[in-house]
Amino acid sequence: MMKKIQLILVLAVLTTLNISAQEINWLTLEQAVELQKKTPKKIMMDVYTNWCGPCKMLDRNTFQNQQVANYVNEHYYAVKFNAEGNDQITFDGKTFSNPNYNPANANRRNSPHELSRYFQIQAYPTIVFLDEEGKLIFPLKGYKTPPQLELYLKMFKADDHKQLDTQEKFNAYYEAFKPQFQG
Numbered sequence: 620m621m622k623k624i625q626l627i628l629v630l631a632v633l634t635t636l637n638i639s640a641q642e643i644n645w646l647t648l649e650q651a652v653e654l655q656k657k658t659p660k661k662i663m664m665d666v667y668t669n670w671c672g673p674c675k676m677l678d679r680n681t682f683q684n685q686q687v688a689n690y691v692n693e694h695y696y697a698v699k700f701n702a703e704g705n706d707q708i709t710f711d712g713k714t715f716s717n718p719n720y721n722p723a724n725a726n727r728r729n730s731p732h733e734l735s736r737y738f739q740i741q742a743y744p745t746i747v748f749l750d751e752e753g754k755l756i757f758p759l760k761g762y763k764t765p766p767q768l769e770l771y772l773k774m775f776k777a778d779d780h781k782q783l784d785t786q787e788k789f790n791a792y793y794e795a796f797k798p799q800f801q802g
Contacts, residue, residue, distance in 0.1 A: 641688035643697045648710055648734075651696035652753055659751035661775060663691055664698040666735060666758075669726045671743040673762040684765040686800040687772075694776045702740055703729035710734065711753060748775050756780065765802035 646654070651662045665682070667674035681687055691697050700708075705720040715737060719730035731740070738747050738758060746763070748756040748771070756775055763771075770793065774780050783789045 641683060641685040643682050643688045643691050645697050645699045647706075648698050648700060648708055651698050652710065654696055655751060655753065660694065660696050661751060661756070662698055662747075662749040662753065663695040663772070664700055664747040664749065666700050666702045666738070666740050666743065666745040666747055668701060668703045668729075668743050670728060674744040677744050677762050680802065681763060681765050681768055684800065684802045686802075687765045687768060690769070690772055690800075694772070700732075700734065702732055702735035702743060702745075704732060706732075708732075708734050710737075713737075746771075765800040766798035769798045769800040770796050 645665075648662075648664065651664075654660070655662070665674075665677070667677070682691075703717070703720075705717050705722070707714060707716045709715075715732065715734040717730055717732040720732075721729055738745075738755065740747075740758065742760045744760075744762060746759040746768070748759065750756050757771070757780065759768075759771055773796075774783075774792070779792065783792055
């Protein structure tokens, strides 16, 4: 009887967590670029690898945060890109692949994808922001909490970054920013 009660409690907790978890509407880069033609929005691209611990934390702690997911879904096209994967991707008039990909290393360090070289990705995770024409705005390196990511999501959405041409201006912007996302 006690085991049944424990099982019911565990299932109730898991169901509650599932309901409260919010999902970002992930797309491929090609899908996002195609959607930009009809409805211009910036792109937020999560560049990850299968073996990267901080990438998994970013997924679990930041991208599943309801406020982050809602904001991203409303204001961005969200792309998930495995920087050491084997997908063939067409972007900016070029086709990118991973000719040195080794299937035996699918969940370990592998060869970098040509698209990750194109964006000059040097760390995982990196969140790449692209403007409405698919041009690079900024590659944000490393794990970010929801309030840390909020600064960049809102700054790029409002094009505030275009006025931040010195470190001092960015520092002032950063100091004045009041995050609203919890987490």
